[in-house]
Amino acid sequence: MRAPHPARRRLGAATAAVALAATTLVAAATAQTASAAVECATPWAAEAVYTGGDVASFDGQNWTAGWWTQGEEPGSAAWGPWTSDGSCGTTDPDPEPTPEPTPEPTPEPTEEPSPEPTPEPTADPGEPLSTNPDDVCRPDGMKPTAGVETPYCDVYDADGREILPNGLDRRVIGYFTSWRTGANDQPSYFASDIPWDKISHVNYAFAHVGPDNKVSVNEDVPGNPATDATWPDQEMDPALPYTGHFNQLAQYKTANPGVKVIPAVGGWAETGGYFDGDGNRVASGGFYTMTETQEGIDTFADSVVDFVREYGFDGIDIDYEYPTSNNQAGNPDDFAFSDARRGELFAGYVDLMRTLREKLDVAGAEDGEYYLLTTASPSSGWLLRGMEAHQVVQYLDYVNLMSYDLHGAWNEYVGGNSPLFDGGDDPELAAGGVYTAYDGIGYLNGDWAAHYFRGAMQSGRINLGVGFYTRGFQDVQGGTHGDGGTAPAPAGFDCPAGTNGSCGYGADGIDNLWHDLDPETGEPIPAGVNPIWHALNLADGVVGDYASSFGVPTTIEGTYTRHVDEVTKNEWWWNETTRTYLSGDTTWAIGQKADYVVDSGLGGMMIWELAGDYGYDEAAGQYGIGSTLVDLMHTKLSGTTPYGATKANADRPMPDRALDVSIDYTEFALGDNNYPIAPKVVLTNHGATDIPAGATISFQYGTSDLGEMSDWSGFGTTTTRQGHTGDNVGGLTGDFHDAEFTVPTGGIPAGGSITNNLTWTLPIAQFSNVLVTVDGVDYATTYDQPRGATVVDLPAGSDGSGGDGGGPADGTACEAPAWQTGGTYTGGDAVTHAGHAWTATWWTQAEPTASADAWADEGTC
DSSP states (O other), rough: OSSSSSHHHHHHHHHHHHHHHHHHHHOOOOOOOOSSSBOOBBBBTTEEEETTTOOOTTTTEEEEEESSSEEEOOOTTTSSSEEEEBBBSSSSSOSSSOOOOSSSOOOOSSSOOSSSSOGGGGGGGEESOOGGGGGGGSSSTTOTTTTOOOOOGTOOTTOBBOOOSSTTTSSEEEEEESOOOOOOGGOOOGGGGSSHHHHTTTEEEEEOOOOOOEEESSTTTTOOTTTTTOTOOOOOOTTTTTTTHHHHHHHHHSSSSSEEEEEEEEEHHHHHHHOOOSSEEOOOOOHHHHHTTTTHEEEEHHHHHHHHHHHHOSSEEEOOOOOOSSSTSSOGGGGHHHGTTTHHHHHHHHHHHHHHHHHHHHHHHHHHHOOOEEEEEOOOOHHHTTTTTTTTGGGGSSEEEEEEOOOOTTTSSSOOOOOOBOOOOHHHHHTHHHHHTTTTOOSSSHHHHHHHTTTTTGGGGGEEESBOEEESSSSSSSBBBTTBBBBBBOOOOOOOOOOOOOOOOBGGGGGTTTBBBBBBTBBBOOOOOHHHHHHHHHHHOOTTTGGGGGTTOOOOOOOOOEEETTTOOEEEEEEEETTTEOOOHHHEEEEEEEEHHHHHHHEEEEOOGGGGGGETTTTTEEEEEEHHHHHHHHHHHHOOOOOOOOOOOOOSSOSSEEHHHHHHHOOOOOGGGGOOOOOOEEEEEEESSSSSTTTTEEEEETTTSSOOOEEESSOOEEEEESSSSOOTTOOSOOEEEEEEEETTTOOOOTEEEEEEEEBBSOOOEEEEEEEEETTEEEEEEEEGOTTTTTTOOOTTTTOOOSSSSSSSTOOOOSSSOOTTOOOOOOTTTEEETTTTTEEESSOOOOOOTTTTEEEEEEEEO
């Protein structure tokens, strides 16, 4: 959260790899949506050799080869190398390529007719997903903690929407930092300065992971600002056993009921370590090492429960920067910990958030008070690619998008700190070939990040982040008033750590008021970071009476003119004399973003940080700390429509009967090797009845991806509807792509699973709104954690929409020959092994097991 963010510095270097890998992927990818009356490709020939991606026509259809093949007719084997692209030529396609099965098997003449010849799904009364009486208030998609009566109705209404204070319909979340205490005569910002009547949440920054794996604010260190400090003119409540910021936060929280106060753990500087009582950073490992074991996670989570109870907080915010598998992501001071553990970080993050959710729910049930669990997430597509399918969303009350720091002096490409939309000409993405690789989609903007998460959770659990500060460059070359230009560091410039010696020329001096210090040299890091009130003073030609306290020059060279981009909603100041570019948001950009939040149904806005807001001091003739932007947010986000509270949109009504089916995303390639994104997606049937072969699994996924999902498993996964096509200039136009595949031979046995090796292009944050269709009846799944759902089993005797009703999983004798070690099998060959019947999906010598993609498990025999 805290500037600078050298993780973004890595993005410029990474995009070259993005372009190379993604260009290969796009060239190989094929659209899976069937189309009629298209031109037929060259006819298939038995003697021809075909490799993956080759297209041939056969029997009135075009077919695409999935791998090397020769002599195998397209469509001759369910698990063969050929995938149908649909009808071609002028021949009308068959009404149904796979006929619907007979709803009921025809009984023998001697059999008595069944009392219910067509089993109805209502035959199973089912059980509610949760017996908790407060489940009516649980947000759609949030996983209930089993056996715990979590008091959701303490903070949520009967529609699963958070009950907000101060007339707000959407959240206004402000980060309040511990370090703006007026040291060195710099402007201060205390709890008393927070506009409590205009916001919904205050996040305290920061707590950290202590050396004992417990949450800490150095409360045992005398004079620490959180619990043992006092300041002139700041009243303390003598009834509390602690002073400091926590004493003041407790006072204002009591005086402003409904405003929630939540400590944030981590941040840029304290993800992989912490600051000790003397202000020295200790590289302890922090989140990176604490999450290595469940014991460490339990210790931390138990301490969080104690912490929120002791100080009267409303939950915890996890600012882990970052549990991504990309090398050299995050704080360079942490690379010794993070890079060595890249393959394990996200799994540990999932375990951490699951454990926190469960322990906070147990504590909440004991205390009669609901405790929030939230997180700050990066918005860069590069970082999110290394965060798998974001399997933590089911544990979160909401996610705060860090949709700022999207451009900065970690590379030379000059762009906005916090663009809302892509403009089709982002200099960093263009330089890396990203637009060419990804059909014009740009992934460094708030709208793309919001759609990434919208694919996994309702819009109301997503908050758009805004920065109350600038980022900037000097000696900018080209661009429109600097925007879109370049600012390469001059020869001999000492680039900060984490940039591999290839950085931009960040603005410094009076253009870099809120500078960080280089940990090695102690000198300010040029980054153009300023509170908005300082940028406004620069634009007025006013130095500001505070400038000397920050140790910056007190003279201004040249003039600053303000500019906006109507497409990206970027706002910036340009100094032609020094060729300085400073990007930050005032009322224009914040107003545009607030309107976007309302129009898109998002849950609200998150601010980093409150002390950057501004007001005008007439007596001093300058801008200073104020509440202009928060006041505007309050106006825009009050008296408007409620936020989106359901995962599915109105055009996809979800059944209220659900099958007990889970989905796990496994075996992601790491970091920059994750091209294409091709995990093994495991669907497990926890019900008492088999899901038959021929059943259809359909789902939705976010328009952050291109909408060309397919599989390498032969399941015939296709995207049946694209929610967005083309570039995303000015924003993505839909929330979801729709996809489906057919359950293969053997079905999904009760207690068993199938694995679909799916592949897509740009990051998505899980599937949503999963439907299982059996005998024409749609069922939701427990995977989506739906509100108000009843969990049922399929009626006895259910068949799929095609197939053989589940193969030999009825205990009949094994008729196929036994599998032989060292034997060679091709697609369609049948064997028995380990009490199961198996069918080879392609050429293989592998042993038939549940994890072997080359074999389809046909069931017990």
